[in-house]
Amino acid sequence: MDKRTFLKTGLMSTIALPMTSFIHNIDDDKTTVLFQGDSITDAGRDKAAYYPNQAQGMGTGYVHMAASNILGMYPERHLRIYNRGISGHKVFQLASRWDDDAVLLKPDVLSILIGVNDFWHTLTGGYNGTVETYETDFRNLLRRTKDALPNVKIIICEPFVVKGGSAFNDPKWNSVFPEYQASAKKLASEFNTYWVPFQTALDAVLAKGGAAYWCPDGVHPSLAGARVMADAWLKVYHQIG
Numbered sequence: 731m732d733k734r735t736f737l738k739t740g741l742m743s744t745i746a747l748p749m750t751s752f753i754h755n756i757d758d759d760k761t762t763v764l765f766q767g768d769s770i771t772d773a774g775r776d777k778a779a780y781y782p783n784q785a786q787g788m789g790t791g792y793v794h795m796a797a798s799n800i801l802g803m804y805p806e807r808h809l810r811i812y813n814r815g816i817s818g819h820k821v822f823q824l825a826s827r828w829d830d831d832a833v834l835l836k837p838d839v840l841s842i843l844i845g846v847n848d849f850w851h852t853l854t855g856g857y858n859g860t861v862e863t864y865e866t867d868f869r870n871l872l873r874r875t876k877d878a879l880p881n882v883k884i885i886i887c888e889p890f891v892v893k894g895g896s897a898f899n900d901p902k903w904n905s906v907f908p909e910y911q912a913s914a915k916k917l918a919s920e921f922n923t924y925w926v927p928f929q930t931a932l933d934a935v936l937a938k939g940g941a942a943y944w945c946p947d948g949v950h951p952s953l954a955g956a957r958v959m960a961d962a963w964l965k966v967y968h969q970i971g
Contacts, residue, residue: 768819769819770846
């Protein structure tokens with residue numbers, strides 16, 4: 731069994747059952763917002779809290795901050811918000827759980843932050859993917875999403891790294907990782923999605939506290955860094971209307 735098949739089998743066995751226990755109760759008069767991604771989105775969420783709008787299911791990062799903001803700001807939208815980020819994931823792992831963790835939730839707004847592991851794990855985790863792998867996998871995922879959910883509004887979030895963080899210890903962060911960021915932005919344009927410039931937002935504040943304050947390892951934001959991310963995300967979400 732290859733790695734992708736193994737991961738898909740394991741994820742479906744652990745995720746599909748709780749999802750199907752309530753998925754058919756979704757009604758059409760509420761707006762569903764879904765956050766997808768890796769550990770930055772996951773942020774230590776309680777994966778047993780899979781119902782919408784549960785504080786412990788939002789993690790402790792930017793998703794929790796953004797979700798609480800829009801829940802308080804837009805009560806008339808009857809928002810139903812889910813966090814389905816999973817630590818360590820790359821695009822192909824999102825794809826392996828996409829039916830249960832995205833399509834069946836029928837999001838009206840789908841936010842995706844993915845890409846740092848697609849690069850980082852080539853340095854540390856024995857992963858042999860390339861930027862071409864990332865772009866192809868991500869494009870296929872977006873096509874699949876639009877085919878299944880033609881009216882969904884997609885927000886693609888820029889993968890980022892904070893210079894000076896402890897993981898920023900390889901020159902490829904400067905020479906190769908920007909290609910992943912460019913691919914994500916290219917796909918946002920190709921699929922006419924919304925775009926959250928996380929790199930720009932974090933670069934703008936870096937001089938005021940340094941990486942140790944905003945994002946100690948360069949990848950996982952501190953509480954302050956998560957606030958910056960949430961503000962950047964909310965600025966885009968408010969444009970959707």
